[in-house]
Amino acid sequence: FADGNQNNDASLKGEWKASTCQGCTSWCPVQVYVVNGRAIKVRGNPFSKANHGKICPRPHLALQQLYDPDRVKVPMKRTNPKKGRNEDPQFVPISWEEAIDTITNKMIELRKTGETHKFLVLRGRYSYLNGTIYDAMPKIFGSPNGISHSAICAEAEKFGPYFTEAYWDYRDYDLAETRYVLLWGGDPIASNRQVPHAMNVWGDVMDRAKVAVVDPRLSATASKADEWLPVIPGEDGALAVAIAHVILVEGLWNKEFVGDFVDGVNQFKKGVTIAEDSFVENYTYGLIKWWNLELKDRTPEWAAERSGIPAEQIRRVAIDFAKAAPRAISWLSPGASMQVRGGYIAMATHALNGLVGSVENVGGTLRSASVPVDDKPPAYDNYQDEIAKTNSHKQKIDQRGYKEFPALKKGKSGGGVVTNRTADAILNEDPYDIKVAIGYWNNFAFSAAGADRWEKAFSKLPFFAHITVNPAETTQFADIVLPAAHQLFEKLSFIKNKQNKYSYASLTNRVIEPLWDVKIDETEIPWLIAESLAKKGFPNLFDYYKNEFKDPETGKSPTNGWEFTLYATKMKTKDVWDPTVEKKGDLLKGWDDFVAKGVWNSVEAPYKKHWEDFETKTKKFEFYSETLKEALQHHAEKHQADIDDIMKTTKYLARGEIAFIPHYEEAFRWGDEKEYPFIFFEHRSRLNREARSANTLWYQEFKDADPGDESWDDVAKINPVDGVKLGIKTGDKIKITSPTGSVTCTAKLWEGVRPGTVGKCYGQGHWAYGRIAALDYNKKIARGGNNNEILPADYERLSGSTARHGGTTRVKIEKA
Ligand code: MGD
Ligand code: MGD
Ligand code: MO
Incomplete structure (x- = not known):
């Protein structure tokens, strides 16, 4: 069926049905070949522009996940009250009724004692209907505690673009037009966020552009690259500031974006301080401050000693990269940023895009075109009673915003999650104890560093329910286990994402009838919980689900979990498939057309959209981050501290104004070199x-x-x-x-x-x-x-x- 010919006899040939693969954060539109009710093959969705209608190797593995005989097939309860890795949970099968009833009994107890904030939802991977379970459910019930996995994923990476150009998100890249790709711990043909796109164009990229890979490992991408820079782990910052130094000394910065000296003569010379008024910046802010405070002494020779990369290679990469400007990408990944002192590496590596003017520019780094979906749950304030209003404003369990955990998402103290701290918070009952927890699509007893703390934390929880496909490590600590529908084949929902300059909305779909007694994590299961809570005297959540989610075509309210799933998906994606709504992208004929095609593609992402107003404090691309200065100042004041104190508390070495600029910090390491060589x-x-x-x-x-x-x-x-x-x-x-x-x-x-x-x-x-x-x-x-x-x-x-x-x-x- 390689030709996918749909004109032949459907009963023999089967049918290609659209869905989305969420095996990684690329979130690719795919099609599943279904024969006689069985999924037998996955391929790229030919309607999808972002992934060229192609896939990477991994959706194939999803078939083996779907038909994995080890899946959790029915709800189960624990019969051994003792919890621990060495305890057999002695799970026994139970009905959905019993499982949900057990969960809601525990929840109702919290309502009775006024401790609703001791209810916790742990979210792992998710779709854009996650708000029903992760946001609305705890908030209406009366808890602040929807805790996501984001901070064990890649939040440090977003720190760089945010505190330079006020963009808290991943970038897309203009690979078709680029002439230089400088990768910081990224391996795009094997991982990162656009795998099928990268796999499909990388040959052309290699023909047109140079590729340099900074990675301690000879990765798949490094093995084919023009340059491999096997950096000493954690010393990326030295390379980034040295590359910036070379670009300036060689006079290779992008004049259109950055500006120039008043007299047109390059004054950037090693070790020499420059008067700020001798340079006029265009779309950037703080270049001379950055030079004077940090860059003037950061020569390739200086960086070579720290990074383990020869000075000539650093110089060559810097010059080639900048000569390609603005068609030059400095591609930041978790590899260079998800480290103790990685925040400033994220800034330094992204600041290189500022120097060469590749920010939102041809051949450079891009934001995205807009996708007309609504990824927030409908307003729920009217469904919050007094307990809910009070308790859902309590300090969240993960200690975000504590002096030690600024978590400055979008510049706000405590604005982001501190996922992994939740284990310690549960163990130390700081800020309070958790009594009832539900985890879905996550496995923190395996996926979080210091996993043993999660084993202890899960063991300590008086009640824990896990919504899962497989009996994972985390499942072993559960009181109730709920079998989840597999995201790619059994679940209806939607996502939005971007690759290859196109943004898109894509449906995950129930393309086969599930073999087992599974339910959808983000909609069907919360529906059952809400219904059961209503029977026990707490109707607010159920009322919210019934009243606020309606079929946009018929106006009908849902009467069961599947209808809730369907109406929620239709409602939140309506502008995408409704032909009467104007938008920049595909025109679909209606809901059925969306289901058939599975994907909506935007127009290409625009260039230079934010150049006149990056939403930073200065509206410019900041090499000296007034935006970060303000965020740190606010956090320090909250704790009656100064910024130096915050730097020290957060394990950074910077003092004074260095805290506001991209700068080098020696890597932080656990363990003594003698004992741990x-x-x-x-x-x-x-x-x-x-x-x-x-x-x-x-x-x-x-x-x-x-x-x-x-x-x-x-x-x-x-x-x-x-x-x-x-x-x-x-x-x-x-x-x-x-x-x-x-x-x-x-x-x-x-x-x-x-x-x-x-x-x-x-x-x-x-x-x-x-x-x-x-x-x-x-x-x-x-x-x-x-x-x-x-x-x-x-x-x-x-x-x-x-x-x-x-x-x-x-x-x-x-x-x-
Ligand atoms: P997983 O470990 O993939 O995700 O970490 P988590 O969010 O914890 O989740 C596995 C769980 O989801 C299992 O219980 C499985 O049975 C269940 N499951 C599988 N398929 C489905 C499904 O379709 N639906 C539902 N409801 N459940 C399903 C991810 C996190 O891990 C991330 S994003 C990153 S980037 C980090 N990567 C990483 C790393 O590279 N190195 C180290 N050392 N740790 C890492 N942890 C982080
Ligand atoms: P990582 O794999 O965490 O991130 O995006 P990726 O870019 O894939 O790190 C990338 C690289 O960092 C690795 O090649 C590693 O060798 C290197 N590295 C380690 N230490 C250092 C260092 O100190 N400096 C430098 N420069 N490099 C270092 C993550 C993204 O990937 C995420 S968050 C998810 S959830 C998705 N998961 C995923 C997956 O599970 N599999 C595949 N194949 N692709 C995926 N894509 C997504
Ligand atoms: Mo991730």
């Missing part, structure tokens, strides 16, 4: 569907698709030079120990990591999840080791992010 770093797999694909045969069989890795195994990649010193050979079983934990895995001697470092993929090390992911599911023996058991729970505190990169910890390696 190796810098540990990690990466993701091109087969990772976040941490949800390890129980598929194809994941294990093709694991060697990651450079240096081996099928059915979990290897730590060690440079052969170090192998000789340690007396360790490829295939040896080894134990890797950090100051906070150890894992065992297999040694692989490989030249793609630099001596003194050890690199390991994230994704293996499941001790639960299923019989393929775990080496022995019943005995809870992991296949390999979970990186989160050696990564300490540390943070990039200004954004609230968890540090997984930058060589956060040192380790020792021994034969196991």
Whole structure:
């Protein structure tokens, strides 16, 4: 059926049905080939411009997730009250009625005692209907606690574009027009946020543009690049400021965007301070301050000592990058930012786009065209009673906004989530204890650094319900387990995203009848909870769901969970499919047309849209961030502190005005060099569907698709030079120990990591999840080791992010 010919006899040939793959944050529109009610193949949605109607390898793995015999198939309850990794939960099947009844009994108790804020919803991956369960449910019930996974994902990355150009989001890139791509820990043909797009155009990109990859590992992209800069983990900041230094000294900044000296003569000379009024900036602010405070001494020779990259290579990359201006992309990824001192690396690497004028410019970094969907739940204030109003304004459980956790999302103290801190908050009952928790599409006992704290926190919770597809690590601590519909094949909802200059709205769809007794996490399950709460005397949530979600075509209110799902999806995407609504993009004929096509494409993202008014304090692209200064000032005042004190509390070295500019900071590392001689770093797999694909045969069989890795195994990649010193050979079983934990895995001697470092993929090390992911599911023996058991729970505190990169910890390696 490679031709996808739909004209032949449908009963024999089956049918292609549209949905969306949420295996990673690319969120690609796909089609599923359904024969006789079975999904048998996934391909790209040909109507989708963003991913060229193509997919990466991973939607194929989703088929094995769907038909995984280890799935949770019916609701279950725990019969062993003791919780812990070594306790068998002794789950037994129960009905949906009993499961929901048990949950709402616990919730009603909180209403009775006035402790509704002790109710918590933990969100992992999500669709744009998440507001019904993650926002409206706790807020109407009376809790502030909708806690998302965002800060274990990539929030530190957004810190860079926000505090330079007031854009708290990921960028898109104009790959078709670019002439230079400088990647900071990004591996776009294998991961990041536009995998099928990158895979499809990378050959052309390589023909037209130079590609330089800053990554401690020889990644898939690095192996084909013009330049590989195997940076010492966490020392990216040194490279970024040295590249900026070279661009200025060589006179290669973009005059149109940045401006020029009054007399037209370049005064940027190593070590020389410059008068601020000698330069007139156009769309930027603070260039000379940045130079005087930081850049003037940041030569390639200075950076070479810190980053481990030769000065000539730094100079060459800087010059080639800037000569391509403005068609030059400095592409920032979690690799360079999700580290203890990564906030300023995010700023420094993104500031390079400012220097070459590639911000929202041809061949540069882009924002997005708008998508006319509504991703917020309808207003719910009218459904909040007194308890709800009071309690939902209490301090959130994750300690955001504490002195130590500024979490400055969009410039607001405590504006962002501090996901990983929630475990400590639960354990220490600070700011209070949590009594009833529901987690969905998340697995923090596996996916969060310092995972053992989550095992303890989940064990401590008096009541925990997990909405899940597989019996994951987190599931093992649940009192009630609810089987979730698989996102790609069994769930109706929608997302919006961008790749390849196009923004889009795409439906996830129920393309087959589920084999098992599953329900949709974000709509059907909350509906049942609301209905049950109403029967027990708390009708507000149910009233809200019934009254505020209506079919936009018939005006009908939902009478069951499926109708609620359908009407919510139709309502929130109405402007996309309603032909009478004007918009910039595809014209669809109506809801049925949207379901059939599955995707709506925008026009291309505009260039230069914000040049006249970046929404920063100064309205300019800030090299000296007045926006960050104000945010830090506000946070400091809140805690009767000064900004230097906040810097110290958040583990930064900057003092004075350095805190407001992109600058170098030495990498922060756990562990003493003598005891722990190796810098540990990690990466993701091109087969990772976040941490949800390890129980598929194809994941294990093709694991060697990651450079240096081996099928059915979990290897730590060690440079052969170090192998000789340690007396360790490829295939040896080894134990890797950090100051906070150890894992065992297999040694692989490989030249793609630099001596003194050890690199390991994230994704293996499941001790639960299923019989393929775990080496022995019943005995809870992991296949390999979970990186989160050696990564300490540390943070990039200004954004609230968890540090997984930058060589956060040192380790020792021994034969196991
Ligand atoms: P996963 O671990 O992928 O997501 O971390 P989480 O948000 O915790 O979630 C797995 C859970 O979702 C399992 O319980 C599974 O059974 C369930 N599940 C699978 N499919 C579905 C479905 O279709 N619907 C529902 N309802 N449930 C489903 C992700 C987070 O992990 C992220 S975003 C990043 S970027 C981080 N990556 C990362 C890393 O690279 N290294 C290290 N060391 N840690 C990391 N953790 C972070
Ligand atoms: P990471 O894999 O966290 O982020 O986006 P990615 O860009 O994929 O880090 C990228 C790189 O950082 C790795 O190549 C690693 O070797 C490198 N690195 C480690 N330490 C350092 C360092 O100190 N400096 C530098 N310069 N590099 C370093 C994450 C994005 O990817 C997210 S948030 C999600 S949820 C999606 N998940 C996902 C997936 O699970 N699998 C695949 N294949 N793609 C995915 N895309 C999305
Ligand atoms: Mo993520």
